[in-house]
Amino acid sequence: MSDRKIRVVVAKPGLDGHDRGAKVIARALRDAGMEVIYTGLRQTVDQIVDTAIQEDVDAIGISILSGAHHHYFKAIIEGLAARDASDVIVFGGGVIPESEIPDLVKMGAGAIFGPGTPTSTCVKWLEGAVAEKRKAE
Amino acid sequence: MxxxxxxxxxxxxxxxxxxxxxxxxxxxxxxxxxxxxxxxxxxxxxxxxxxxDGVDYEKDLGLPGSFPYTRGVQETQYRGRFWTMRQYAGFATAEDSNRRYRMLLDQGTMGLSVAFDLPTQIGYDSDHHMAAGEVGKVGVAIDSMADMETLFDGIPLDKVSTSMTINAPSSVLLAMYIGVAEKQGISMDKLSGTIQNDILKEYIARGTYIFPPKPSMRLITNIFDFCSKNVPKWNTISISGYHIREAGSTAVQEVAFTLADGIAYVEAAIKAGLDPNVFGKRLSFFFNAHNDFIEEISKFRAARRLWARILKDRFGVTDPKALPLRFHTQTGGCTLTAQQPENNIARVTIQALADVLGGTQSLHTNSMDEALALPTEKSVRIALKTQQIIAHESGVCNTIDPMAGSYAIESLTNEIETQAMEYISKIDEMGGMMAAIEKGYVQKQIQDAAYDYQISIEENDRVVVGVNKFTVEEEAGSLQLLKVDESVGTNQAKKLKELRDSRDNIAVKNALDSIREAAKDESANLMPAILDAVRCYTTEGEICGVLREEFGEYKENIVL
Incomplete structure (x- = not known):
């Protein structure tokens, strides 16, 4: 099982148009051998959760630079729970003050990567987190 | 030479x-x-x-204020007056932002620059479901002219120039601004300022589009036409390379794609029957500045020369007032680091100095904490003071274009112009900018550059101080950050309800019907109907809602 490719949705929730980070990370994950579905801009919570379930992904990576991170992390994590899909890992990045990260983690976010994080750090973390999750399955 | x-x-x-x-x-x-x-x-x-060796002084450099404007657009440059120090600001409610504007004016800022929140930029009222979580976050929430009245309370609109970062719904926000001025007893011909109104770079890089290209271009040319007759001092567009650069482009691509956008607007306006000698005077530009000092200075000089040549040679523009490329600059947001944020003050200083040596007409300096959150009052003040120090202490403003004649700078200026022109020719071959966007060509070029940049940092080929070299263990949260309260959204929704209960709803309905009729008639100018609508407090979301029904919505072409 463990050699099954990691599948991940990279999503841009809400109205934020900054997609540089999302696209760079999508490409880095793909270059690391993962199967990446990039949603594009202006995704609603329902659309993101639907995509994750339909595509049977291991994780959702969300990128938010608009300050709406609290709202969207909460809604996506709750949305997954409501669809009995809490096993999907949720992680993200963007312009998110460090002081607010503990809150997001408490909500269920796996990790938050701030500006300047090497893509290799995200890749490594995600590989570890998915391996952990699959062991539990 | x-x-x-x-x-x-x-x-x-x-x-x-x-x-x-x-x-x-x-x-x-x-x-x-x-x-x-x-x-x-x-x-x-x-x-x-x-x-x-190949530089012809008169043809390639010339004099300040003369074609091809390599040495600047004004005869006396900063010996006459400094650039406009214009800090982009806006957050939470109109009341909060009004306070920040008054502070900035008090501290010596010379023009306002309004940041709107995302729902406002995308034509949703604060109580729309798509606005949830975003109200007041990256800018001020404006739903109706009532909010705009609060935003400019106590600020006489004939005494300041105001730049508004608004694109897809530009007509609506410009109409509200005109409406507020009227209430202050100021007629629209007295107003000066800028609306960004640049939809092409929204499709390419910034993402706050609403409508498909054709009606979007119509809205833009409607504004060109309306303003040339009624608001003659208004810059009707700010053709923006800033966001293209933020999305990851190189300096050359920033010049190339911005000017290619400019060409598309000029072509659309000419097609709509407008004279480039007239609307050309009110075109303005907006560029970014990164840390590579000599490349940035050269970039501005190259952009000016290339644009003047394009207008003259390609479009036959003869009026010398329509030829100069006038621009605003903002220091590079993506060059700010979340690590050791105080270092950003030094980066911003280098970038701002490049802007001034490149001959900018107005400048926003970023605050050190912007990789983390919206800037606090203190960090904004330092950013503004950085400009004042360059203006009053560095001495670079006392002689015009002091970098001219540098072998490296002139050589790079030539190189950037040549390389940018190669991109523009390629875009021409594809059928113009809109076709190049539809093919995903421009987006792909930018993304590749962004990815290469990231890799160069990760492979330590490019040093970013505090990120991949000279790192230190940092105390988390040492900087005081600004946080927008979640209650802004609910308050704004409450205000909207009160407004809808108290305004003349028959007038609103009639105004919306007129907008619909004007939208259906391709030869009509939408501005007068929109102006009537905002005057009776029709909301932005209601106006854009009608236009969404008539025009449809743009769907992103995802390129990865």
Whole structure:
């Protein structure tokens, strides 16, 4: 099982148009051998959760630079729970003050990567987190 | 530019120098095998007069205020007056932002620059479900002219110039601004300012589009036409490379794609029957500035020269007032680091100095904490003071275009112009900017550059102080950050309900019907109907809602 490719949705929730980070990370994950579905801009919570379930992904990576991170992390994590899909890992990045990260983690976010994080750090973390999750399955 | 015999002497001297350097390189190699600008243009070890042999002073450089404007658009440049120090600001409610504007004016800012929240930028009222979580976050929430009245309370609109970062719904926000001015007893011909109104770069890089290209271009040319007759001092568009650069482009691509956007607007306006000698005067530009000092200075000079040449040669523009490329600059948001944020003050200083040496007409300096959150009052003040120090203490404003004649700068100016023109020709071959966007060509070019940039940092080929070199263990949260309260959204929704209960709803309905009718008639100008609608407090979301029904919505072409 463990050699099954990691599948991940990279999503841009809400109205934020900054997609540089999302696209760079999508490409880095793909270059690391993962199967990446990039949603594009202006995704609603329902659309993101639907995509994750339909595509049977291991994780959702969300990128938010608009300050709406609290709202969207909460809604996506709750949305997954409501669809009995809490096993999907949720992680993200963007312009998110460090002081607010503990809150997001408490909500269920796996990790938050701030500006300047090497893509290799995200890749490594995600590989570890998915391996952990699959062991539990 | 130089006498042949002198050039020959320089050439000989340089050969001697090269030979000597080659010999010593074995013992003492340089820091790297090859050097480039931040954007990847190869740099020589040394530039000499030989490198700018082909420059014709009069044709290629000229004088300040004269074609091709390489040396600046004004005759006396900053000896006459400094650039406008214009800090982009806006957050939470109109009341909060009004307070920040008054603070900035108090501290010596010379023009306002309004940041709207995302729902406002995308034409949703604060109580729309798509607005959830975003109200007041990246800018101020404006739903109706009532909010706009609060935003400019106590600020006489004939005394300030105001720049508004608004694109897809530009007509609506401009109409609200005109409406507020009228209430202050100021007629629209007295107003000066800028609306960004640049939809093409929204499709390419920034993402706050609403409508498909065709009606979007119509809204833009409607504004050109309306303003040239009624708001003559208003800059009707700010053709923006800033966001293209933020999305990851190189300096050359920033110039190329911005000017290619400019060409598309000029073509659309000419097609709509407008005269480029008239609307050309009110076109303005907006650029970014990164840390590579000489590349940035050269970029501004190259952009000015290239745009003037395009207008003259391609569009036959003859009015000297319509030829100069006037621009606003903002220092590079994506160059700010979340690590050791105080270092950003130094970065911003270098970038701002490049903008001034590049001849900007107005400038926003970023605050040190913007990789983390919206800036606090204190960090904004430092950013503004940085400009004041450059203006009053550095001495660079006392003579015009002091970098001109530098062999390296003139050489890079030529190179950037040439490379940008190559991109523009390629876009022309594809059928113009809209076609190039639809093919995903422009987006792909930018993304590739962004990815290469990231890789160069991760492979330590490019040093970012505090990120991949000279790192320190940092105390988290040492900086005081600004946080927008979640209650802004609910308060704004409450205000909207009160407004809808108290305004003349019959007038609103009629106004919306008129907008619908004007939208259906392609030969109509939408501005007058929109102006009537905002005057009776029709909301932005209601106006954009009707236009969404008539025009449809743009769907992103995802390129990865």
């Amino acid at each position: 130089f006498d042949k015999t002198i050039l020959e002497e320089v050439r000989k001297l340089k050969e001697g120098y090269d030979a000597s350097v080659e010999k010593s390189l074995g013992k003492q190699p340089e820091r790297r095998e090859s050097f480039t600008t931040g954007g990847g243009i190869p740099l020589k070890r040394l530039y000499t007069p030989v490198d700018i």
